[in-house]
Amino acid sequence: MDIVVCVKTNPDLQMVRIKNREAVTEAVPYKIGDLEKNALQAAVDLRAAAGGKVTALCLAESNRKAAEDIKVALAMGADEAVVIDDPALAAPDQAAIAAVLAAAVKKIGACDLLLFGEGSSDNYTGQVGARVAELLGLPQIGYARKVEAADGAVRCERSMDDMIETLEAPLPAAVTVVSEINEPTIPGLMQIMKAKSKPLQVWALADLGLGAPAPVREIVSNLAEEQDRKNILFEGTVAEQADAFVNALIKEGVLGR
Amino acid sequence: MDFRYTTEQEMYRQAIREWLVKNLEPRARGIDEAEDGIPNDITAGMAEMGMFGTTIPEEFGGMPLPDDERLIYAMITIHEIARADLSMSTPVYTLLTIGWSYIINRYGTEELKQEVLPAVAAGKAFAGINTTEPAGGSDLSAIKTIAPWNEEKQAFVMNGEKAYVSGPKECEKWGPPSGHCTLVKTDPAQGHKGMTFIWVPAHLPGISYTTYKDMGRMGLSTGGWIYKDVELPRKYILGEEGKGFYVNMDGFNAARVLVAAACLGGAEKGLEISGEYTAQRTTFGKPLGKWEGISFEMAGDWMALDMLKLYLLRGAWMIGQEHTNPGQFGRKEINKIISTCKCLSPTLCHDIARHGMMYHGGFGYTKETPLEMLLRGVMSYEVGAEGGLMIMRGIIARDEWGETHNPFKD
Numbered sequence: 327m328d329i330v331v332c333v334k335t336n337p338d339l340q341m342v343r344i345k346n347r348e349a350v351t352e353a354v355p356y357k358i359g360d361l362e363k364n365a366l367q368a369a370v371d372l373r374a375a376a377g378g379k380v381t382a383l384c385l386a387e388s389n390r391k392a393a394e395d396i397k398v399a400l401a402m403g404a405d406e407a408v409v410i411d412d413p414a415l416a417a418p419d420q421a422a423i424a425a426v427l428a429a430a431v432k433k434i435g436a437c438d439l440l441l442f443g444e445g446s447s448d449n450y451t452g453q454v455g456a457r458v459a460e461l462l463g464l465p466q467i468g469y470a471r472k473v474e475a476a477d478g479a480v481r482c483e484r485s486m487d488d489m490i491e492t493l494e495a496p497l498p499a500a501v502t503v504v505s506e507i508n509e510p511t512i513p514g515l516m517q518i519m520k521a522k523s524k525p526l527q528v529w530a531l532a533d534l535g536l537g538a539p540a541p542v543r544e545i546v547s548n549l550a551e552e553q554d555r556k557n558i559l560f561e562g563t564v565a566e567q568a569d570a571f572v573n574a575l576i577k578e579g580v581l582g583r
Numbered sequence: 584m585d586f587r588y589t590t591e592q593e594m595y596r597q598a599i600r601e602w603l604v605k606n607l608e609p610r611a612r613g614i615d616e617a618e619d620g621i622p623n624d625i626t627a628g629m630a631e632m633g634m635f636g637t638t639i640p641e642e643f644g645g646m647p648l649p650d651d652e653r654l655i656y657a658m659i660t661i662h663e664i665a666r667a668d669l670s671m672s673t674p675v676y677t678l679l680t681i682g683w684s685y686i687i688n689r690y691g692t693e694e695l696k697q698e699v700l701p702a703v704a705a706g707k708a709f710a711g712i713n714t715t716e717p718a719g720g721s722d723l724s725a726i727k728t729i730a731p732w733n734e735e736k737q738a739f740v741m742n743g744e745k746a747y748v749s750g751p752k753e754c755e756k757w758g759p760p761s762g763h764c765t766l767v768k769t770d771p772a773q774g775h776k777g778m779t780f781i782w783v784p785a786h787l788p789g790i791s792y793t794t795y796k797d798m799g800r801m802g803l804s805t806g807g808w809i810y811k812d813v814e815l816p817r818k819y820i821l822g823e824e825g826k827g828f829y830v831n832m833d834g835f836n837a838a839r840v841l842v843a844a845a846c847l848g849g850a851e852k853g854l855e856i857s858g859e860y861t862a863q864r865t866t867f868g869k870p871l872g873k874w875e876g877i878s879f880e881m882a883g884d885w886m887a888l889d890m891l892k893l894y895l896l897r898g899a900w901m902i903g904q905e906h907t908n909p910g911q912f913g914r915k916e917i918n919k920i921i922s923t924c925k926c927l928s929p930t931l932c933h934d935i936a937r938h939g940m941m942y943h944g945g946f947g948y949t950k951e952t953p954l955e956m957l958l959r960g961v962m963s964y965e966v967g968a969e970g971g972l973m974i975m976r977g978i979i980a981r982d983e984w985g986e987t988h989n990p991f992k993d
Contacts, residue, residue, distance in 0.1 A: 357597075394590045401594060512602045515633025515646045515656070518594045 327378035327475055327497075328436040329369040331404065332427055332458070333362040335384060335395045336448035347549040356389040358398050361443025363510035365503050368473050369441050370403035376475055378438070380404045383430055385423055386411035393528050400521035401513035407524070408434060412531040414538035422539035424457030429534040431462060439480060440500040444469050452502075459500035466500040467493050471507050586893070588659070592652070595633075596659050602632050603667035614802035615670035615956050620753060621802055625673070630706025634660045634677065638685035643700035651903040654837060657681050658844040658899045665848030669953040671960025672802025674848065675968075676709070678841035679749055683710045683764045686821065686834035687782065689906065694818040695782055699760045709753040712838065712969070713763035713783065713808065714831065717746045720967060721974045723766060723828065724775035730767040730815060732824075738814035739781065741767060741789075745808040749968070751792040752804035754785035761785050763808075766831050769824055780827035780834070782819040789813040799959025835970060836917060839925040840899045842969045846928035847895060849957050850888050850935045856954065857881060857939040864942075877942055884935050891931060895924045915982035926975035929964035936961065 335356040343350045358366075369380045382399035386392035386409055393409045400407055410430055415422065431437055440462070442455035459466035470482035481494045482501055513521075531537065558574060560567040575581040588596065606628055614621060629635060637656040639645025648656055660681065665674040684703045687710065688696060702708035716726050728743025745765070754761040762784040770777030783790070790813055794806035822830035858881070861871035872878050898920040905912050936958040940947030947954055965972060981989040 397590060398594060398597075401598070512598050512632070513594075514598070514631055515595050515636065515648075518591050518598065518633075519647050521594075522591060 327372060327376040327438045328381070329372060329378065329439045329441060330381045330383050330431055330434055330437045331362070331365050331369045331399070331441045332454065333366065333382045333384045333396065333399050334359050334443075334446045335386075335389045335392050336446060339447060344550045347552065349550065356391065356395050358395065359443055359447035360510075361445065361447065361503065361505060363402065363443075364505055364507050365441040365443050366399055366402050366404060367508045367510040368503055369439075371508065372439070372473065372475055373403075379406065379436070381434055381437075382407040383427065383434070384409045385415065385418070385426055385430075387418060387423075388416045393526065396526065397518075397521050398513070400524045400526065401517045402510065403513075403517070405524060407526045409526070409528045410530070410534070411528050414531055418539060419541050419543035420451055420453040420457060421542045423454050424461055425539060426531070426534065426536065427454065427458050428461035429536055430529065431458070433529070433534055438497045439475060440464065440498070441473075442500070442502040444502045444504050455500060455502035462500070464498055464500045465495035466502075467495055468502045470501050470503045473501055473503065473507065586896075588655075589652075592655060592659060595656065596663060599632055599634060599660065599663045600666070602628065603663055607664070607667040607673060611668040611670050611673075611953065612950070612956070614668065614672050616801070618801045620756060620804070621673050621676050626676075626706040629664075629677070630704065634664070635681060635684075635706045636704040638681045639688060639700045639704045643688070643696055644704035645700065646704075651900075651907040653685065654840055654899045654903045655896070657685065658840055658895065661841045661844040662848035662851075665845040666852040668802075669849055669852060669957040669960065670802060671800040671845060671849065671957070671963065674845040675749060675800055675960075675963070676753065676803050678838070678845055679711045680709055682838040682841045683712055683834065685837050686764060686830070689833075690780070690822040690830050691782065692818045692820065695821075698818075699762070699782070702757075702760050708757050708759075709750045709761040711748065711750040711754075711763045712834070713745050713748045713765040715745060715747045717744055717807070720747065721971050723831070724778070726766060726768065726778075728765075728767045728810065729771050730769050730779070730781065730813075731771070732769060733814075736814055738816050739767070739769060739779070739820075741783070741810045741813040741815055743767070743810050745810075747795070747805060747968075748808060749803055749805055751785070751794060751806040751808065759784060759786050764821060764831075764834060766827055769827075773825070775828040776825060778827035778831075779824050780821040780830040781815055782821060783810075783813070783815060784819075787813050787815070797963070799956070799962055836921045837902055838969050839921045840895065840902065842964055843891070843895050843898075843921075843924035843928040846932040846961055846964060847888065847892055849961060850884075850928070850932040851892075853932070853935040853939050853954060853957050854881065854884055854888060856952065857935070857942050860939075861942050871942055880938055884931070884938060887927070887931050888935070891924060891928055894920065895928070898924055918982045919979050922970075922975040922978040925964075925970055926972050926979075929961055930972065932961040933958060933965060 336359050337351045337354040338357050341354045373380050382404040384392055384396045396407045396409055445452035467482045469484045472483035474481045479494050479496050480499045484491050560570040633646050636645035637660055638653050641647045661674050661678045664677055703710055730739040730741035733740045765783040768777050769779040789811045791809050792806045794804050797805050864871045901912050901917050936954050939954045943952055977990040
């Protein structure tokens with residue numbers, strides 16, 4: 327079974343500082359998002375059961391080192407990697423990302439299963455998996471916490487509020503996964519060195535027969551939440567303070583929802 | 584010229600940091616308190632990540648690395664382990680094992696490599712260094728342990744005593760093929776020219792040990808060995824008979840890279856801990872970091888640390904270059920750079936640990952912070968392990984200004 331995993335690199339969130347409510351990403355290294363690692367691990371596990379090939383597909387966006395950073399996906403077990411790096415795609419909107427990824431999946435050719443994280447670690451719009459599936463005319467299952475493939479179909483579990491839903495779709499299909507699906511393995515030195523000789527291609531928009539995308543989205547505002555403290559002091563006995571504290575939390579909607 | 588790690592080196596660094604933060608860091612205090620070695624699941628996981636294979640070729644179960652980069656990978660390994668285990672137990676256990684395996688691979692016979700290296704790469708053997716004796720360690724040419732060749736037994740027959748050696752309990756735990764690279768006199772009449780460097784498996788008949796109670800790095804045992812008519816076959820020899828002093832010194836240069844890496848890794852983490860605490864803790868209405876008595880001292884520590892990290896990288900790179908393509912650098916040039924790293928790194932790490940404890944106040948004196956553990960652990964490298972600090976200065980004086988400044992010869 328041939329699997330394509332769409333993998334986004336984003337600034338290392340632990341190193342991003344917020345200044346004037348905007349993210350400061352200068353000199354912050356990029357890394358593969360956590361949910362994309364879950365998707366990669368799911369692909370590697372499926373390949374172990376069913377054979378085939380895993381291709382990591384990455385749209386570089388503003389990451390000038392994406393072709394290096396994607397090697398982590400190869401070390402984690404992907405067989406091949408494709409990076410799409412084009413100056414016209416430095417800050418694409420979700421429609422453009424989906425159009426480019428869909429074209430790249432077509433160019434890759436063999437793809438029985440297309441995997442995504444449920445959303446990216448930075449913007450987390452959660453749109454891309456569904457958009458690509460739509461563009462390619464594939465059945466899609468979102469938010470899978472378990473993925474199995476057999477007899478030309480993919481079977482997924484997902485957690486709803488009060489039940490676990492099991493869905494099945496014929497292959498080829500697109501699936502987005504949640505973090506509960508697995509614990510991604512950390513690649514060791516042997517896997518890192520083996521990744522060095524795995525095929526890695528870098529494509530530009532022209533290689534996909536596409537031109538610069540026209541944006542369909544305008545970002546009006548994208549600011550970090552303000553984190554002001556309320557500076558409420560509770561007085562009285564310890565018991566009274568505790569009651570007042572709990573009531574305040576309920577009033578704020580933190581407790582008792 | 585490029586001052587960055589390669590893509591693969593950086594990937595490895597990030598991968599092992601992630602693994603060590605998750606699997607070793609939360610257990611460092613427990614390792615220090617239990618005084619019962621490094622837990623097997625940790626060494627097994629480290630082996631799986633490739634950490635024990637950095638200095639060992641793939642044919643002996645090690646990692647497929649370019650030979651001139653092996654010491655750099657080992658340096659990254661030890662730096663990252665030291666960040667995770669500030670007690671210094673796991674970094675020292677590992678640096679001894681992979682550092683002296685590097686020398687076994689460089690100077691050992693094929694049979695010795697087959698016997699020892701695969702078990703080391705799998706994380707199932709300890710390899711250490713054994714030179715110091717009860718009468719002293721810095722004055723190596725005065726050692727008294729002898730192992731003259733016995734034609735009848737077809738073995739070097741070893742008698743003597745060694746002291747302050749890391750790893751006796753670890754050798755016992757793992758069993759064969761654990762042991763130590765050991766300096767002996769095979770021709771006692773010849774002074775340092777009669778010395779041979781030889782692998783001594785810890786399980787051979789005639790070997791016994793005692794242990795000491797150390798002040799730090801409690802997860803790694805230290806002790807003394809007693810040898811009585813121990814028979815060492817020729818396959819265990821490292822380098823040439825009678826050239827042991829030079830092989831040992833070459834080994835010390837590689838080991839000192841890793842010792843410095845352990846100190847700098849611990850120092851880096853210690854300074855980070857201080858950075859976080861002095862940002863959060865307020866006195867007199869402002870964070871501790873706003874007090875220049877603190878921030879300027881931290882800036883000084885940062886400067887020294889950053890310079891030494893770069894300097895050590897240079898030293899590790901030089902040894903790798905020299906070992907794969909000899910003749911690029913003189914022995915003296917490498918000696919001076921490595922001695923600088925070994926001389927300055929332990930003291931800097933100690934200073935950073937002590938400064939951090941001061942910023943933490945009473946809290947810093949408790950075992951709630953790992954800084955006291957770092958201070959106790961790094962002291963082993965100040966008092967002398969892998970070469971005393973004054974010996975490092977002596978090497979630099981000798982190799983920079985020649986015999987007029989050689990303190991080792993009258």
